[in-house]
Amino acid sequence: MATYDSPGDYIDHHLGHWVIGDPESFWSFHMDTVLFSTLLGAIFFLIFFMAARKVTSGVPGKMQNFLETVIDFVDGQVKDSYHGNNPLIGPIALTIFVWVLLMNIVKLIPYDLFPYLASFVGVEYLRINPTSDINATAGLALGVFVMIFYFGFRAKGVGGVGKEFLTSPFAANALWLKILLAPINLFFKTVEEIVKPFSLAMRLFGNMYAGSLIFTLIAISPWYLQWALGFGWSLFKLLVIVLQAFVFMALTIVYLSMAEEDH
Template sequence: MATNQTPAEYIDHHLGHWVLGEKGSFWSIHVDTMLFSVLLGAVFFAVFYAAARKATSGTPGNLQNFIETVVDFVDSNVKDSYHGSNKLIGPIALTIFVWVLLMNIVKLLPYDLLPWLASFVGVEYLRINPTSDLNATLGVALGVFLMIFWFGFKVKGVGGVGKEFLTSPFGATSPVMKVILVPVNLFFKTLEEIVKPFSLAMRLFGNMYAGSLIFTLIAISPWYMQWALGLGWSLFKLLVIVLQAFVFMALTIVYLSMAEEHH
């Protein structure tokens, strides 16, 4: 921690964002979130593209072994949870898992290093972990939300999806009761669909933001405690980082499978 900063100033500094526009405004942009999200997406693309170009049916290298392990892991989860026939589900699940994992794992980089380097070019605030920003997690979750409806419309059509909104979760055999339950079904079904992306976004954001906050508190603790606390928390956080990427991917697969099922 900088010696000229109070603990409150240090926490505010590390949990603040590099903002373009008026801070707190709806139209402001968190430049650091955008920058690291795109950068890590590019890293994901570059590594997998390089592995694909060098892939061999003979003895694979370390990179090919690693990529094949990740792909097999994602593929097994798709086979277990997805019951439709859309061939895009595998690439979608792989992209979400690896991208979210990369956006999570950068928080294990030396905590003060990149903000300190950014200060030399006039950047006062820099949060390098995109998933500790609700804007990023909501953005990814919104993409999943749109895919849920795209999958549903493709398989069941507008009429099929519309019928689900009017007849579920409460079905009825009587024509009169079907009409009476329409507004109730419409309300609960709409609420169910809206909750899906919010639950995805808030779960990921909450875990990552809490981790950032604890790292910040460790950084302002006495120097002789920082290494022990930091190492222990980093090892535990590594488990959480992988788990949260897996949960986001697994729920996405389940939601997309549900979107194609006829109820």
């Protein structure tokens, strides 16, 4: 098990990742992020799969009631924010909300538990909260970015998407003015599209990483303050955890709706 010479060493250790490969190289993997995001995705699938097999039209059990509440909540957000007719939007929104929520909520597990257990098998660094890693949030955001263009091309075709890049946000009626504004529109539209995944990734990462840092600072505080500070911060963080999962899902729905709309 790791020993720490100073609070700074403790913070550095607990904000480190289990890295496979050269940490200074692009071709390295944060195995803790890969492992726990995959595991939580599998748990999400297993819970919904088992609930679907036991679903009944009669008196539902507690699990069915809970999952129906979650599904109804997501479905309501889709109906409010999405203006197309694509049956994939609901499942996509549900998957994003539940998966991000699970990756956020593991932050509430006792902070030193898994790093302590990992030390017995020779793993020096371990972080179980995937969304506090920019690689995980960037991967999710890039997935949304790909879907934006996929749904856009499917709804409007290459010509329709290309027209949007050349004619918005500044529209014109005269042909010569359209030609004059086309490079400016292309620049602004490109920036607009690039900002979408960037904002998704950074918003989620920033909130989750800040939470991890606060938990680390609480862990090095005097023992008689840890329980009170940890309990209070956990209650507040629970709100942030749910809110950030909701924001990521809601923005994804809005972006996909915008991609399919023909302005």
